[in-house]
């Protein structure tokens with residue numbers, strides 16, 4: 001079995017000199033292909049920092065982080081960009097581009113990774129929007145969509161390139177519980193169909209049932225629960 005994520009002896013610090021503060025302590029973590037791992041923990045415990053390091057959005061100062069078999073420690077910009085293209089990100093604030101329709105938001109992401117085996121970007125964008133239940137809303141702008149619909153667009157955008165790793169930071173936080181559940185089921189279904197690993201930060205214990213494993217962070221340390 002391949003590892004989607006392999007982290008060993010990871011430490012992370014913010015600030016310099018006297019203000020330098022350690023926020024992650026000796027993190028070790030393996031996530032296998034197709035595995036859904038939930039990450040919980042109090043505010044400020046380091047969850048988002050860990051996610052951003054694994055997502056190649058922040059540079060690693062100490063430790064090994066392999067994502068989809070690519071080493072991020074001391075990686076050059078080209079490798080970081082390559083990893084970012086291969087990871088699907090879903091955040092609480094969906095970060096859709098307001099001046100683009102749902103279809104254009106998803107299509108733009110699809111065009112970043114033109115791999116022949118995936119098929120033409122425009123077709124993929126249509127297909128994934130159908131899959132998330134937005135067939136009749138493709139030409140709507142974000143301000144014309146509900147919170148749940150916007151989050152579905154964000155999921156479509158994250159998954160359009162069939163990423164082998166999905167990183168989600170509280171994807172249901174701004175949604176009511178019914179919509180939140182639908183969104184989680186959708187992430188689970190699409191991840192299963194595409195064989196993707198998922199690392200999902202959440203405080204919502206109602207969705208713990210989808211996890212293969214639940215981890216928690218406390219003061220910058222990671223624990224199996």
Ligand SMILES: Nc1ncnc2c1ncn2[C@@H]1O[C@H](COP(=O)(O)OP(=O)(O)OP(=O)(O)O)[C@@H](O)[C@H]1O
Nearest residue numbers: 014015023041042043044045046047048049050217
């Ligand atoms: N850019 C930054 N510069 C300095 N300190 C930071 C920065 N980002 C986060 N921190 C600090 O690092 C620690 C971990 O923050 P992080 O955002 O990773 O926690 P979190 O578990 O995701 O919290 P939340 O659940 O509130 O999102 C906190 O003490 C925070 O104040």
